[in-house]
Amino acid sequence: MERIQVDLGARSYPIMIAEQVLRQPELFRPYVDGKRLLIVSNDVVAPLYLSTLEHSLEQAGAQVDSLVLADGEQHKTMESLNAIFTHLLEANFGRDTLLVALGGGVIGDMVGFAAACYQRGVPFLQVPTTLLSQVDSSVGGKTAINHPLAKNMIGAFHQPQAVFIDTQALSTLPSREFAAGMAEVIKYGIIWDRPFFDWLVESKDKLQSLDPQALAYAIRRCCEIKADVVAEDETERGVRALLNLGHTFGHAIEADQGYGVWLHGEAVAAGTVMASKLAYKRNQMSESELQQVIDIHADYQLPIDPPAEMTLERFLVPMQRDKKVMAGKLRFVIPIHIGQAELVADVTQQELASLIDSQG
Numbered sequence: 593m594e595r596i597q598v599d600l601g602a603r604s605y606p607i608m609i610a611e612q613v614l615r616q617p618e619l620f621r622p623y624v625d626g627k628r629l630l631i632v633s634n635d636v637v638a639p640l641y642l643s644t645l646e647h648s649l650e651q652a653g654a655q656v657d658s659l660v661l662a663d664g665e666q667h668k669t670m671e672s673l674n675a676i677f678t679h680l681l682e683a684n685f686g687r688d689t690l691l692v693a694l695g696g697g698v699i700g701d702m703v704g705f706a707a708a709c710y711q712r713g714v715p716f717l718q719v720p721t722t723l724l725s726q727v728d729s730s731v732g733g734k735t736a737i738n739h740p741l742a743k744n745m746i747g748a749f750h751q752p753q754a755v756f757i758d759t760q761a762l763s764t765l766p767s768r769e770f771a772a773g774m775a776e777v778i779k780y781g782i783i784w785d786r787p788f789f790d791w792l793v794e795s796k797d798k799l800q801s802l803d804p805q806a807l808a809y810a811i812r813r814c815c816e817i818k819a820d821v822v823a824e825d826e827t828e829r830g831v832r833a834l835l836n837l838g839h840t841f842g843h844a845i846e847a848d849q850g851y852g853v854w855l856h857g858e859a860v861a862a863g864t865v866m867a868s869k870l871a872y873k874r875n876q877m878s879e880s881e882l883q884q885v886i887d888i889h890a891d892y893q894l895p896i897d898p899p900a901e902m903t904l905e906r907f908l909v910p911m912q913r914d915k916k917v918m919a920g921k922l923r924f925v926i927p928i929h930i931g932q933a934e935l936v937a938d939v940t941q942q943e944l945a946s947l948i949d950s951q952g
């Protein structure tokens with residue numbers, strides 16, 4: 593078992609990573625013994641893992657109730673949030689409520705936000721079951737739902753009490769979702785850790801065949817990096833912004849194409865390659881490093897180009913609406929080297945035009 597601590601003073605918490613976490617009541621006991629809790633999952637994940645988790649939590653001394661919502665980003669809404677509140681109120685859950693999120697990032701974000709709001713805040717546990725949620729969304733305390741006008745705009749910072757990562761859950765994940773999660777894994781290598789990037793290049797076959805040790809190592813390293821970054825900058829005023837490498841371009845692709853057409857990680861992959869090309873054009877990254885960034889994404893079956901029909905205008909419209917816009921200025925994270933990135937605020941429209949026009 594791998595254990596990582598996220599250091600946030602009184603709000604510190606552990607991340608536990610192992611092959612069979614869901615089947616280990618002893619790991620859960622310190623958090624759930626004697627508690628009344630509600631597991632929230634969705635109708636894809638629940639048939640696979642809910643009964644195993646319910647059983648473990650009961651073994652660990654909890655009184656367990658469950659709620660299964662409809663699967664999908666389109667259900668990360670006020671309606672689903674309200675369904676959680678209705679269930680809690682109807683079943684008379686009080687201030688001592690504990691929520692447990694079982695699923696990918698959609699469930700994790702939504703249950704985290706429900707926990708932040710219910711009776712002005714109750715604790716919650718993350719049990720992430722997608723690669724993306726295991727390496728990214730379950731750690732760091734950002735919670736949210738979508739509004740019809742924009743994604744993730746309604747939310748709160750609310751840290752979980754613990755994160756339980758079961759690498760075996762990835763065995764049922766569709767390969768396209770696995771690849772999308774790998775885009776975030778690769779991102780950590782590019783912004784923070786050159787040796788990890790090199791290890792990812794070497795370990796492609798092991799990771800893609802879900803070798804448990806390789807998976808546990810990759811997930812641990814990502815969680816360590818995220819934990820370090822979040823401990824330094826919990827509310828994203830500084831270094832945490834580097835985690836958005838590829839995301840300004842990526843969010844524009846997702847929004848332009850219609851949510852769900854490109855998976856988030858796929859859009860981040862194309863966006864990371866674009867950010868690296870931008871760095872290269874500004875003489876801030878070498879050609880050989882740019883090529884390595886392109887190659888690793890291709891190796892992990894990820895897109896390296898945005899949709900051919902996306903013009904500069906089609907990038908700019910969603911980018912202006914992006915949360916990362918501050919005082920009307922577009923800000924981009926660009927890699928300087930593999931293992932090091934910086935936030936730049938002086939990218940001109942001409943630079944973007946030459947980047948995007950040269951795609952076709």
Ligand SMILES: NC(=O)c1ccc[n+]([C@@H]2O[C@H](COP(=O)([O-])OP(=O)(O)OC[C@H]3O[C@@H](n4cnc5c(N)ncnc54)[C@H](O)[C@@H]3O)[C@@H](O)[C@H]2O)c1
Nearest residue numbers: 636663696697698699721722724725728729734761764765
């Ligand atoms: N809070 C953060 O810091 C943060 C960071 C990144 C992304 N996010 C959010 O995370 C969401 C994306 O998360 P995601 O990629 O996990 O998507 P998701 O939660 O929609 O999961 C993807 C699909 O896989 C299914 N699934 C989950 N686990 C499975 C398993 N073990 N086996 C088979 N199928 C499984 C899901 O039901 C869903 O159909 C977005 O809403 C995004 O905004 C949040």
Ligand SMILES: [Zn+2]
Nearest residue numbers: 776839856860
């Ligand atoms: Zn992301």
